[in-house]
Amino acid sequence: MNDEVWKRDEIESPCVKVCVLHPEAGICLGCYRTRDEIAGWSRLSREDRRAVMNGLPERKHLLPGRRGGRKARLRSE
Numbered sequence: 001m002n003d004e005v006w007k008r009d010e011i012e013s014p015c016v017k018v019c020v021l022h023p024e025a026g027i028c029l030g031c032y033r034t035r036d037e038i039a040g041w042s043r044l045s046r047e048d049r050r051a052v053m054n055g056l057p058e059r060k061h062l063l064p065g066r067r068g069g070r071k072a073r074l075r076s077e
Contacts, residue, residue, distance in 0.1 A: 011049040013041055014056060024074040025063050 015038075018030030026034055032039075037052055044052070 011046060011053060016054060023062055027059055027062060029063065032056045032063075 014031040014033065015065045018028075020029045021027065021035060022029055028034075028038060030039075033056065035042075035050065040068075041049070
């Protein structure tokens with residue numbers, strides 16, 4: 001049996017299993033990747049994966065902040 005597939009030196013996925021895409025920003029709230037990056041992750045080269053990973057921390061700031069939810073509504077009533 002060939003175990004090479006399990007020994008590949010690949011960059012792991014940044015997925016944290018919180019798979020929700022922000023409707024306006026188009027970025028996953030869990031890993032900050034775009035829909036296209038998530039869908040094509042397995043086909044990306046090592047260099048392309050590294051480029052995506054390097055840009056993820058900056059994307060957090062692209063997501064609109066929460067408006068306060070229930071707690072904010074209760075304060076305004």
